[in-house]
Amino acid sequence: GAVVSQHPSWVICKSGTSVKIECRSLDFQATTMFWYRQFPKQSLMLMATSNEGSKATYEQGVEKDKFLINHASLTLSTLTVTSAHPEDSSFYICSARGLGLGNEQFFGPGTRLTVL
Amino acid sequence: GESVGLHLPTLSVQEGDNSIINCAYSNSASDYFIWYKQESGKGPQFIIDIRSNMDKRQGQRVTVLLNKTVKHLSLQIAATQPGDSAVYFCAEKNQAGTALIFGKGTTLSVSS
Numbered sequence: 284g285a286v287v288s289q290h291p292s293w294v295i296c297k298s299g300t301s302v303k304i305e306c307r308s309l310d311f312q313a314t315t316m317f318w319y320r321q322f323p324k325q326s327l328m329l330m331a332t333s334n335e336g337s338k339a340t341y342e343q344g345v346e347k348d349k350f351l352i353n354h355a356s357l358t359l360s361t362l363t364v365t366s367a368h369p370e371d372s373s374f375y376i377c378s379a380r381g382l383g384l385g386n387e388q389f390f391g392p393g394t395r396l397t398v399l
Numbered sequence: 400g401e402s403v404g405l406h407l408p409t410l411s412v413q414e415g416d417n418s419i420i421n422c423a424y425s426n427s428a429s430d431y432f433i434w435y436k437q438e439s440g441k442g443p444q445f446i447i448d449i450r451s452n453m454d455k456r457q458g459q460r461v462t463v464l465l466n467k468t469v470k471h472l473s474l475q476i477a478a479t480q481p482g483d484s485a486v487y488f489c490a491e492k493n494q495a496g497t498a499l500i501f502g503k504g505t506t507l508s509v510s511s
Contacts, residue, residue, distance in 0.1 A: 328501075329493075329500070393440070
């Protein structure tokens with residue numbers, strides 16, 4: 284139980300285009316979802332926290348107009364990287380916390396974004 | 400600011416040895432800590448957690464020790480196996496208690 288999936292697992296795009304990454308909780312309702320970014324050989328950096336039906340809370344230094352987060356349902360959150368540039372190339376990981384599942388965050392497998 | 404860090408970026412052990420991975424945290428008000436394992440190209444995998452009202456917690460082959468006096472957390476892996484090779488992160492709640500802050504990670508390499 285408590286499985287989180289991400290789609291796509293990897294994506295390559297041209298500079299200037301937008302890319303959408305989906306995060307789904309497969310067998311539980313996710314009241315809160317988190318988006319992290321991880322550069323090679325570095326730790327996970329929290330980008331934003333989103334609660335279903337409300338606007339995401341972004342961490343300091345994360346551009347909300349560049350990284351659009353939508354958490355429209357209890358099982359789906361999306362991260363859209365707008366006007367992507369090579370420096371946005373990274374590993375994007377989502378996690379979710381669910382109703383009745385305590386404090387534990389369940390992590391997705393990550394999405395590797397490469398911007399050419 | 401908030402920060403969670405690890406003492407050593409890499410640790411190399413022989414199969415069968417015990418491994419100890421350390422972490423220092425800065426927020427003395429933190430009340431919940433987690434250890435994660437991350438294999439290459441994958442998301443973090445929960446290993447074990449501990450609350451601040453405990454000093455020690457044991458799981459299968461893993462033990463987490465918490466020393467609140469010096470704000471130090473450690474993960475002990477018994478009889479380390481090649482499958483344990485991964486990057487290990489400690490994490491704590493942020494000050495708002497709404498999200499997790501990850502440390503820098505220790506890469507564990509297990510040789511046969």
